[in-house]
Amino acid sequence: MDCQDLVELVTAYLEGELDESTRIRFETHLSGCEGCATYLDQIRATVRMLGSTPDETLDPAIQDRLLAAFQGWNRS
Amino acid sequence: MDASVDTHEQDLVARLRAGDQAAFAQLVAAHTPTMLRAARVYVSSHEVAEDVVQETWIALVKGIDRFEGRSTLRTWLFKVLVNIAKTRGVRDRTMMAAELAAAPYPDGATVDPARFRPSGDQWPRHWVAPPAAWPDTPEGSVLSAEMMDVTRRELDRLPERQRMVVTLRDVFGFDADEVCTLLSLTTANQRVLLHRGRARVRECLADYLAARS
Numbered sequence: 001m002d003c004q005d006l007v008e009l010v011t012a013y014l015e016g017e018l019d020e021s022t023r024i025r026f027e028t029h030l031s032g033c034e035g036c037a038t039y040l041d042q043i044r045a046t047v048r049m050l051g052s053t054p055d056e057t058l059d060p061a062i063q064d065r066l067l068a069a070f071q072g073w074n075r076s
Numbered sequence: 077m078d079a080s081v082d083t084h085e086q087d088l089v090a091r092l093r094a095g096d097q098a099a100f101a102q103l104v105a106a107h108t109p110t111m112l113r114a115a116r117v118y119v120s121s122h123e124v125a126e127d128v129v130q131e132t133w134i135a136l137v138k139g140i141d142r143f144e145g146r147s148t149l150r151t152w153l154f155k156v157l158v159n160i161a162k163t164r165g166v167r168d169r170t171m172m173a174a175e176l177a178a179a180p181y182p183d184g185a186t187v188d189p190a191r192f193r194p195s196g197d198q199w200p201r202h203w204v205a206p207p208a209a210w211p212d213t214p215e216g217s218v219l220s221a222e223m224m225d226v227t228r229r230e231l232d233r234l235p236e237r238q239r240m241v242v243t244l245r246d247v248f249g250f251d252a253d254e255v256c257t258l259l260s261l262t263t264a265n266q267r268v269l270l271h272r273g274r275a276r277v278r279e280c281l282a283d284y285l286a287a288r289s
């Protein structure tokens with residue numbers, strides 16, 4: 001496995017979807033390659049950063065409108 | 077889905093059917109921010125996204141009797157949301173094929189081929205040089221805030237399907253199966269879109285850091 005192969009397998013690797021022999025080749029390459037180890041770390045860091053982007057905030061006025069409208073929608 | 081989540085959700089559904097406003101308020105608070113973000117992928121403005129979300133909640137309340145619990149409430153909500161958003165936004169079925177085919181670099185590569193040694197070289201297809209290490213970004217630091225801005229901006233610039241998959245998976249923590257159901261994707265398609273989206277955001281962060289130093 002070379003570096004250009006590995007960088008295209010990082011997502012499958014992180015998803016746990018590589019078959020056993022490919023995973024072994026992947027990890028073997030990784031342990032000896034600073035470039036690929038760095039690349040994988042940066043993908044992980046990117047995922048972490050994506051995970052900490054704050055949500056869109058819910059306008060309280062929208063929430064109030066929805067709750068008020070709910071009174072009219074429910075069928076009880 | 078574990079039993080405790082299932083029971084809690086069954087309880088919520090029962091309460092919704094009974095017209096329990098508190099249950100509805102709970103659901104709205106829990107899911108609306110994510111729904112707004114998801115709708116925003118398909119429509120041109122925050123205002124239209126709010127309309128889409130509101131229509132989705134209406135559909136939920138009207139359709140709650142038909143909800144059978146075969147998927148989670150969240151999956152059901154998002155399926156409805158995506159359908160409503162699609163009819164509001166501009167949709168082109170050929171976009172999906174084009175998006176799957178398109179990659180930043182030839183042959184579906186997500187990393188610039190120029191970063192790797194050519195075929196005549198002693199170490200073909202290996203990094204010319206390792207990617208530059210990223211500096212530590214302590215929480216609350218200026219750099220951390222800047223990188224968050226870059227992340228958000230580049231996420232918003234991704235092609236629609238990549239943006240949707242990365243948003244649902246990495247921003248909101250939906251699992252792969254849920255995303256495949258919501259967006260009618262095969263596992264392989266979902267992985268390709270996730271792969272390309274993440275690679276693109278990483279590349280933009282790397283470029284930003286390189287320009288900054």
